[in-house]
Amino acid sequence: MNISLENKRVFITAGGEGMGRATAIAMHNIGAHVFTCDINEGSLKTLPEGIKTFVCDVSNSSELDKIFDEILPEGLDILVNNAGVSGPTKPVEEISDEEWDSCMAVGINAQFYCVRRVVPIFKQQQSGVIINLISGAGILGFPNRTPYAAAKWAVTGFTKTLAMELGPDNIRVNGIVPGNVNGDRMERVIGAHALADNIEPERVRKMYAIGTSMQCFVDPEEISHSICFLASDFSKHISGQILAVDGHTETLYPRV
Numbered sequence: 001m002n003i004s005l006e007n008k009r010v011f012i013t014a015g016g017e018g019m020g021r022a023t024a025i026a027m028h029n030i031g032a033h034v035f036t037c038d039i040n041e042g043s044l045k046t047l048p049e050g051i052k053t054f055v056c057d058v059s060n061s062s063e064l065d066k067i068f069d070e071i072l073p074e075g076l077d078i079l080v081n082n083a084g085v086s087g088p089t090k091p092v093e094e095i096s097d098e099e100w101d102s103c104m105a106v107g108i109n110a111q112f113y114c115v116r117r118v119v120p121i122f123k124q125q126q127s128g129v130i131i132n133l134i135s136g137a138g139i140l141g142f143p144n145r146t147p148y149a150a151a152k153w154a155v156t157g158f159t160k161t162l163a164m165e166l167g168p169d170n171i172r173v174n175g176i177v178p179g180n181v182n183g184d185r186m187e188r189v190i191g192a193h194a195l196a197d198n199i200e201p202e203r204v205r206k207m208y209a210i211g212t213s214m215q216c217f218v219d220p221e222e223i224s225h226s227i228c229f230l231a232s233d234f235s236k237h238i239s240g241q242i243l244a245v246d247g248h249t250e251t252l253y254p255r256v
Contacts, residue, residue, distance in 0.1 A: 003232045005239030006031035009076045011067075011118070011230070013058050013110060014083035016043030016181045019133065022220035024051055024079055024226050030228060030247060033077070035071050038063075058083045059105035061113040068117040078231045079118050079128045081111040081155075087148040089175075091153035100147045106118045106153030111158060119166065127256040129231050132159045133223075134242065136177055136249040144196060163240030172239040174230050179246025180208045180217040192223065209252040 004050040005027055007216040015024040015036025019073050021043070028034045028051050037056035040161050052071075055079035056063045088095055111132055122128025137145060159175040166173060180186060190208070209215045210229030231233055 001236065003162060003228050004030050005078070005231060008032045008231070009071070009074065009156045010034050010078040010079055010080065011071065011076060012036040012080040012082055013114065014038055015047070015053070017041050018185055018222045019178060019181060020031060020080075020082040021047065022224035023082065026221070026224040026228050027078075027231070030079050037067060047132065052163075058110035058205070059102070059111070061109075064110070065117065066111050069112075069254065072117065072121055075125065076118055076121055076161070077127070079114055079131070080231075081114055081130070081132045083110050084133060084135070084151070085148075086189050086192070087145060088152070089196045091144060092146045095147060096101060099132070103147035103151050104154075107148065108154040108158065111155060115158075116241075118170070121168045122171045123168070126170045128166075128169075130166075130171065130173040130228055131161060131230055132173070134159070134175045135254050136175045136179065136244070136246060138175075139177060139242065139244070140249065140252050144193075159242065160240055167239055172213050172230075172235070174235075174239060175242040176223060176226055176230070177242060177244035177246055178218065179212060179244070179249060180225050181223065182207045182217050184217050211251045211254050212247040214238075216247040217246065 010027050012020055012024050022037045024034050030048030034051045037054040037096045039057050042056045054067045062151050083106055085106045085177040088099045132155050134155045135152040137149040138156040142149040161172040190204045194204045223245055
């Protein structure tokens with residue numbers, strides 16, 4: 001089975017690093033015309049030639065609108081809502097308004113801003129694919145990460161509702177639940193957890209691994225492969241699904 005996205009036009013948020021970067025490269029390699037944005041200009045410069053990049057703060061709808069004003073007149077086939085932030089790691093009573101709002105702005109508001117712009121194009125052409133990145137925190141509880149969990153649960157509801165609303169227009173909407181994804185972002189999450197619980201980072205890493213049935217971490221490329229499959233014609237009747245690529249997470253917060 002050879003997956004192809006030949007000549008498909010794709011927009012991916014936060015494509016400069018991690019899962020977004022892996023997805024941008026994977027889709028580019030199987031023929032897609034890839035557009036991506038990131039707040040970090042330096043990371044975008046390392047992407048392969050042929051991927052069109054934009055510097056953008058996705059929590060700002062006007063910045064996203066400028067990108068869509070440029071790319072949508074030529075059409076779009078696939079939207080990958082990848083952007084997210086980890087938010088604070090602390091008890092709920094210590095979380096500030098700014099910390100809560102920042103996590104919501106990137107984690108769920110940005111997905112809404114993107115969907116609002118692409119849906120009219122998808123409806124007009126009677127086809128389109130939306131893939132939202134969720135998290136184990138969007139299907140389980142996550143103590144001391146309440147803004148992040150709340151944002152990701154919102155994405156789960158957003159995904160399910162969009163699949164129902166947009167299905168009659170042949171628009172498919174699915175969610176990906178990554179597991180413990182290797183990379184700098186996971187190292188920062190582990191570090192914050194270790195600091196909050198006053199334990200060694202390596203102990204946190206082991207706790208996260210044993211919180212999954214397969215006792216594992218996953219690589220960003222594993223997520224990108226699943227996204228490519230869901231975006232392809234091999235998945236033409238898969239919609240409304242929340243696909244976990246995580247070794248089956250049993251708990252996000254094993255007790256010390």
